[in-house]
Amino acid sequence: MLTVILQQGINGIVVGSLYVLVALGLTLIYGVLVQINFAHADFVTLGAFAAYFITHLLSGNYFAGIAVALVVGGVLGWLLNATIFAPLRERGNELLPLIATIGVSIMLQNAMLVLLGPIPYAFDTPYSNHVIRFAGLFFTVQSMLIIVMSTITIGILYAFMKFTFLGKALRAVSQDRETAGLMGINPNYVIMLTFVIASALAGMSGALLGPVLVLTPFAGTSVIVKAFAIVIIGGFGNVEGTIIAGLIVGLIESYTTQFLDPGLIDIVVFALLLLTLALRPTGLIAERREENV
């Protein structure tokens, strides 16, 4: 039984790491803009498909696929912010960009449906079926890669936010956009940067999720609801909270599957969400709004 408990712990951390990567992009955008991006799921899907096609084109070079997915996500984020979200934000109505993200989501899903079809793709990387067995435990090289890539990405993002000028500027805008502007920071530039980073993260998480997901044009939507829950449980835009909440949700899924029933996963996760909102409305890490991101 100890082996099974340990195995489910590994499974939970792998899934949780993926959730964290998806949720971090949402957290960044929420932290800076106090806006929910419903199209984030589709950036994840696009990243997964970009990685799929590049990996196949380059005869199994998965790392090239991940890199391209990162770039595709970033470019898409920049493009959509420049052409849709930024002009709508300028009108001063917070609802317009929110609704626009829903429109972009539907548009991207249907465009992918037309171009790629509805039949699930089998995204096998050179690592997804390479199983390592050790002391009764098993894990694929792909799952180890997910944990390593997630850890590195989180580390880089953390260092960027804490130690670089741009990262500090981003945090300043999240604390007080107007004052940051008075201090010489261009808020529009920082918001653009936030969209690019968040979307690049979504693209990369799609590349890592692709071999795990049932890869169809709707793939991202299956994880995005949990990612939203993680953002809320973690503390509405708090990066550290998002990481902890993502891992907790991953572990809850694994242990619910083992000891209860996989059909109860959503009930348990969303009960935790409601409990968090009721008992700790600020999320797991209750920071002041100005300290978010």
Place this chain on the structure above:
Amino acid sequence: MMKRSFRAFLMPTALMAGLLAVSTTTGFAADKVIKIGGLFPISGPGSYFGVQDKQGVELAVEQLNKSGVNGYKFEVQFEDSACSPLPATQAAKRLVEQFKPDVAIGEECSDATLAIMPVMAQAQIPLLNAGSSSIKVTEPGNPWTFRIMPNEVMQGIDIATNAYKRLNARTAVVLHENTNAGIGNAKVFAETFTKLGGKILADIGFGRDVNDFTSIATRVAGIGKVDVIPTYTLEGQGLKITQALAQAGVVKGGGGHSIQLGTIWLPFGFEKKAGKAALGYVRIVQFDPTDQREVVRNFIKAFKAKYNQDPTHINAHAYDQVMLIADVVRRGGKDAKSIRDGLAATKDFSGVTGSVAFDKTNQNTKMDTVHYMETMPDLSWKALKWN
């Protein structure tokens, strides 16, 4: 300037959305036309059904309209019923109110079919179903609904009996999606297998939003020796389950002992996608491409000529639906009522998936539409000829 560029961006978007939202029609102007309404999932996780259904339907209509049947030609309108009750109801109402079909075909997913049935019954339009397995579709019986495919009870009893008697299985873990069809199929298997003397070690249900099946595979691996794992799910999740069970060393494809048993729900090409994990997978399909009957050989030839690909069982049963309607028209069917009566009187129709004869509940009683296949090491199929 920005306004203009935003509009320029929205225009193609709106056009694309419009193209997707508007249903497609395959038809022509003619005096004597049988109007067929196609209710299939074109969007969402079950949309792979709809794409393949449409191919089968369009091939059949194209062949029939070359010379017509009894002076009638066929016109089809497709609506997206999305494999889900609410959109299926809306699509069915739209079809009835706007297209006014003489007969409807679809859906694939049981939950959606069950939602469509009352709409069709109220409009007194016969519904011919080929892909839903829930017993509720034909029990206790609906005078306007007919089903070609063996229902979950017929399939479940057959699979459980073959697992016990031919595979000598004594223990099983049942995996299923939490839908009417998933739960129903799993229940029938479990009841039959237990009655025969087998033991169900676990019954694991899951939602359609589950992506990673490693935790479920871990749980199955922790149960001990399992002889068979009947699995009731759509293609995408089925693929992930098979790979996860192999990675956990549970099934033959991963060096384990268990044999995975699959359903009619999975399309051709599944094994190619699952890779070596699918080795030893025994599953039923609704269409045997090695069948030497003339109707099957002609269908395969025509399908390859039109689409440059091999037909799947979904293509095949969609084709059969239209061909069965044509057979009824040949026997005098000309409107909803006479087509319903003609379908009910069907006793000896021979289609590409097998033969059709409806009982009092309008369920096809023939089991030759079920073909057992085993996945070989080169991922090809071996027809087990159990039926």
